[in-house]
Amino acid sequence: MSQTPYLCNMNQVKDKIDIRKLDLPMLEKYITEQLGEPRFRSKQIWKWLWQKRASTFVEMTDLSAVLREKLPEIFSINPIVLDKIQRSQDGTIKSRFRLYDGHLIESVLIPVPSDNRYTVCVSCQVGCSLSCKFCATGQMKRVRNLDPGEIFDQVFLVNQQCLESFDRPLTNIVYMGMGEPLLAYQPVIQSIERITAPDGLNMSPRRITVSTAGIAKMIRKMADDQVKFNLALSLHAADDEKRNEIMPINEQNNLEVLQQALVYFYQNTHNKITLEYIAFQNFNDGIADADNLARFCKAFPVVVNIIEYNPISGFDKVKSSADRIDTFARRLSSLGVSVTVRRSRGKDIDAACGQLANKG
Template identity: 70%
Template sequence: MVSKSDLTDIRRLSLEELESVVKELGQPRFRARQIYSWLWTKGARSFEAMTDLPKGLRQTLAERFALRPIEVDKVQRSLDGTIKTRFRLYDGHLIESVLIPVPEDKRFTVCVSSQVGCSLTCKFCATGQMKRVRNLEPGEIFDQFWLVNQQALEHFGHPLTNVVYMGMGEPLLAYRNVWRSIELISDPKGLNFSPRRITVSTAGIAKMIRQLADDGARFNLALSLHAADDEKRNQIMPINEQNNLAVLMDALEYFWRKTHNRISYEYIAFAGFNDQLEDADRLARLCRRFPVRVNIIEYNPVEGVSFTKSPEDQIDAFARRLRKHGVMVTVRRSRG
């Protein structure tokens, strides 16, 4: 007898593969559509919940397949309304998602994780201190969206409006699973969430940025930049040694020319390291080749990391300098 841990997760199957399964089981083809709808529109967390399927079919599916939804482990709500949720995966590993509400703008964003841990060892990042364990399954990424959307509805009476792949992990090193999760979230036959409201963030893997363009990505792209010259970026982001700024700018221009999707730079301001006016001047020069918005981010200090947050007045001066150069700038204050 096959153990539960060895069963294939049914959420790995495409609609066409589900159609083959129900045909093999002697069921009409429309049962596959029902199963697909339960998984990706109704967020079913067990086969027993699929109440419009015959009981015998539900039992057979439970014997042949696994259904491994993520489980809420801990919820932490901040005074500013931000909700951080720690999820437990079927194998016991933990990941986090964050709901970032801006009710006055009717903007409700979920920040999702794409990996357990991360292999890039960025010097300022808490996840970078962890070893990469595995990529998240498409269904595990989808679950973050689904469950945090329920939180948004419960606490704010409004569904999610935006998704950012900026949680644990490097999305472009989980390329296929991230791509599939976006297909599921934006499927017109399912949740029909607009890909234009989805942003994938990367530390900067040039060949994968080009791959996104070649594959016809319809979502937005954010580069975790954090320094506007190679010397400083090498110090905080080892990946820059193989993907330097010249290589990244070429890849980003290629992405923009092929997709015309929105590109942004994420720029955490570290006191005395990358927050001076000459840093702003260098950053402005990286904004000339294609349309780009700069998001300046207040640093959330990480235990064991020497970097500290830049003072607010320094961040404001930095932003003013960029605007003087004609750069589109948003300042994101620390949340959660």
């Protein structure tokens, strides 16, 4: 893990261009027109930024010394910096990162050696505006979207962590940390482009899942954009009244609208869709709830992932018992729905689903 010292360099960076916000044609324009350098220099810089994650221009040793001095006069890089790391008894590792403007975000590495699966859960916003009642991040107000480079950095640095701790690279990336990815659409898409590009990290988009609380028009946009990654919808109730109670976003994006958007997404991409479903005792885990959920699932191929609830303060529901989850899952299976039940990871360090809140 990089230990670059943190410099609160807001004044230094605010009048410079964040070089990682540029696409390659824009970078080429600056390099050739403003700096008078040959075009191939931009490709060299691009690889330093997106393959090797250079966090300073001094590191770019195949550039001329003169260019290495000129670049920081115009551009900044703004890397994220590790602020704190916590290790759970179950192997989960939570990292807190500091952004160039001092804000904090979290990422979680979830190792499952028995399945050879090493997943990073990344954040895409500082805080979140959607206020889902069961989520600690939802209790923080949204401050800003992350930049593409700040999302990319989480993947790069947690991949290093994974290599150091488990001698394996990451196998999966999920956008399920702090924030709603479809409300940070541009930086999310740009980060995925860099992560999957051959001149970036060259990871497969099939190993990436973007999770939404349910912004129907953006699900349709992803379909129109022909994205290659997988989609997860945090459903948590298949009844509008119950979903409104725990997820205010459902009031503008009700179940029927969401279902139609998912059908559209599937028809246009054929990408995998998962429904995330946190089971709350005597709220959404009964037989009638399973029947509603099965009806919702009929319209497109899907896997339902039942998740154990991780308590946060200020929310009155409790997690379902193992027996109720079992009965619920069996009912879904009997109705032809593919179901998995996921045990929670990293609870002892507040790294489990819905618990990310920069607590400490």
